[in-house]
Amino acid sequence: MKIWGRENSTNVRKVRWCAEELGLEYELIPAGGAFGVVGTPEYLAKNPNGLVPCLEDDGLVLWESNAIVRYLARRYGAEPFAPADxxxxxxxxxxxxxxxxxxxxxxxxxxxxxxxxxxxxxxxxxxxxxxxxxxxxxxxxxxxxxxxxxxxxxxxxxxxxxxxxxxxxxxxxxxxxxxxxxxxxxxxxxxxxxxxxxxxxxxxx
Ligand SMILES: N[C@@H](CCC(=O)N[C@@H](CS)C(=O)NCC(=O)O)C(=O)O
Known part of the structure; x- marks a missing residue:
């Protein structure tokens, strides 16, 4: 699992926090702010917004921090973090x-x-x-x-x-x-x- 982002971004913090709560292993690839990267054609092909965070997991490329949190919870979470109800x-x-x-x-x-x-x-x-x-x-x-x-x-x-x-x-x-x-x-x-x-x-x- 790869997460593109910078540690001081509110939206990246959400995604990393969720991954940590779930005990997931991931690589944090520095991107955004002073790290740049987000304007490169390679990155824009993953996230056309040119923003962080962006997730790559098992063939899925996903942007929008809340969508990433929901995905991680549904895919890797269990009750009560990911409720059935x-x-x-x-x-x-x-x-x-x-x-x-x-x-x-x-x-x-x-x-x-x-x-x-x-x-x-x-x-x-x-x-x-x-x-x-x-x-x-x-x-x-x-x-x-x-x-x-x-x-x-x-x-x-x-x-x-x-x-x-x-x-x-x-x-x-x-x-x-x-x-x-x-x-x-x-x-x-x-x-x-x-x-x-x-x-x-x-x-x-
Ligand atoms: N709605 C998006 C907003 C993403 C966003 O605005 N990210 C900011 C950081 S919090 C960003 O990428 N700023 C430009 C940069 O870091 O280069 C999400 O929730 O993922």
Whole structure:
């Protein structure tokens, strides 16, 4: 199994974390950002988006991080990580799509301006809007985590994966955060997982 990507990418973190949770062996091929590769004809033939991550496994080439997580869970996972009940899949799917679609804009605005931008080039309006957007969305996750221990329900599952790397960034950034006890408890339980520490808690750059 091969995964193209860079360790500091939120979307690559998801895929690596899932692979680590499942105990899979894979080769991480550095790509994206300073590594380049993503613009080469060979890479574009695999992933025409020119983005990371990209997976190759047993003849299958797959891009889109959530699709890769679902594939790995279905192919290599077992209960409760990969539940047989379609209703449990649906709960995980909902949080996966929500974390990716709703958080993409606010988290990018917050993270890029704080971490990847020189201080004198920061767009403070975008940064503030991103911080407010992330806080509002995290409060939604906190509410859900008051009702069930995991976003996936009673057990840890794929629904928890996409928010994990975003939460790592959010809890690590030097920003004001609202008090969200259920989310903090969930994040503490993520940090206790060796797979999370290995694949997600890499330097924030
Ligand atoms: N929807 C895609 C988004 C992929 C994406 O935006 N990847 C970013 C890194 S998080 C990327 O490739 N950026 C360009 C680069 O690293 O060169 C997915 O979830 O896989």
């Amino acid at each position: 379609p209703r449990l899949w649906a709960v995980g799917d909902k949080w996966m799509d929500w974390a990716s679609l709703s958080f993409a804009g606010p988290f990018r605005d917050l993270f890029w301006n704080l971490v990847r931008c020189a201080p004198d080039r920061r767009d403070m309006a975008a940064l503030d809007a991103g911080a407010a957007g992330c806080a509002r969305l995290m409060a939604m996750a906190d509410q859900a985590l008051r009702e069930a221990p995991w976003l996936s329900g009673a057990e840890f599952g794929i629904g928890d994966i996409p928010l994990g790397p975003i939460a790592y960034g959010w809890f690590s950034l030097p920003i004001d955060r609202p008090e969200l006890p259920a989310l903090e408890d969930w994040y503490a339980r993520l940090q206790a997982r060796p797979a999370f520490r290995k694949a997600v808690m890499t330097p924030l750059t």
